[in-house]
Structure formats: C-alpha cells, structure tokens
Amino acid sequence: MTEDKIYFSFSDYANSLAELIxxxxxxxxxxxxxxxxxxxxxxxxxxxxxxxxxxxKFIKTTFNAWRYTKEDVVWRGFFINVIGALRKHxxxxxxxxxxxxNEKTLAQYEELFSDTERSxxxxxxxxxxxxxxxxxxxxxxxxIKLAMKFLPLGEIGSDWVERIFKGSKSDTGSLx
Numbered sequence: 001m002t003e004d005k006i007y008f009s010f011s012d013y014a015n016s017l018a019e020l021i022x023x024x025x026x027x028x029x030x031x032x033x034x035x036x037x038x039x040x041x042x043x044x045x046x047x048x049x050x051x052x053x054x055x056x057k058f059i060k061t062t063f064n065a066w067r068y069t070k071e072d073v074v075w076r077g078f079f080i081n082v083i084g085a086l087r088k089h090x091x092x093x094x095x096x097x098x099x100x101x102n103e104k105t106l107a108q109y110e111e112l113f114s115d116t117e118r119s120x121x122x123x124x125x126x127x128x129x130x131x132x133x134x135x136x137x138x139x140x141x142x143x144i145k146l147a148m149k150f151l152p153l154g155e156i157g158s159d160w161v162e163r164i165f166k167g168s169k170s171d172t173g174s175l176x
Contacts, residue, residue: 043062063077080120087109
C-alpha cells in the first residue's frame with residue numbers, strides 16, 4: 001500500500017516515530033510498543049516508520065510470529081530473522097565503506113552468522129512430545145560471539161568469549 005493511499009494521518013505518526021527513534025542515544029536501550037485491536041493499522045504504521053529510517057544507520061527487521069505454529073520454530077525463526085537483517089545490513093555498500101570493512105572482515109561476519117544459524121538448528125530439540133530442550137551453551141556461545149562483533153570490544157570481546165567456552169566439556173553450556 002502506498003503512502004498516498006493511507007488514511008488517518010499515518011504518515012504524520014510515522015514521521016514522528018522515525019524522528020523519535022533517530023534522536024535516541026544509541027548507547028541506551030529503547031523500546032517502542034504499538035498496541036491496538038486487530039486491523040487498526042499497527043503493521044502499516046511500523047512499515048511506514050521503518051521506511052523513513054536510514055538503512056545505513058539502523059538494522060531494520062520485522063517478525064511475524066503468526067507464521068509459526070510451534071514454540072521451538074518461533075524462537076528459531078525469530079533469531080534467523082535477526083541474523084538475516086544483520087547480514088543485509090553489513091552487505092550494504094555504504095555501511096561497508098563507512099566502517100572501513102574489507103573482504104576478510106565480511107568473511108568473518110559471515111562465518112559467525114553461519115555458526116549462529118547452525119547452533120539454532122541443533123540447539124532446539126524435542127526429546128519428549130510437548131517439551132522442548134534448548135542447548136543453551138551452543139546458542140549462548142555463538143550468539144555472544146556474534147553480539148561482541150557489534151560492540152566496541154570487537155575482536156577482543158570475541159576472543160574473550162572463546163576463552164570462556166574453551167574450558168567446557170561440551171557445547172551444553174557447562175563451564176569449568
């Protein structure tokens with residue numbers, strides 16, 4: 001749906017939300033919740049707002065939990081969606097140039113993304129009908145390593161995570 005076909009001043013609300021988001025301090029947590037009855041335009045407002053945010057400054061994604069029927073699939077789908085948004089962001093040519101990344105750096109990110117995705121598929125298992133077992137060690141290790149790449153600690157933080165998990169007997173989350 002194009003912006004000129006939308007009623008109820010959604011464009012004005014989207015402009016205001018985009019401005020609010022843009023002005024926030026990036027070192028602080030910030031959450032916006034849109035609530036309303038079904039069909040009132042929440043998704044339309046979110047999409048309009050996301051379209052107004054700069055792709056080089058924001059990692060933008062949406063997630064539709066209704067597409068998933070099983071709890072383990074919802075979580076896996078959510079995290080894979082986030083990884084997809086990160087992949088899209090780091091392959092944006094303007095982001096690459098702004099950060100001064102080279103092919104080696106991009107390959108390292110891709111390896112982390114792939115490791116994290118693999119851990120999501122092996123970490124969520126159903127051993128007993130109705131129960132879900134999550135290998136938190138595998139998910140934690142790969143997710144923390146990925147997150148550390150986007151924090152100011154960079155390679156130092158990633159190495160630190162590797163040293164913490166190196167002493168574990170397996171990837172089941174037990175640390176020695």
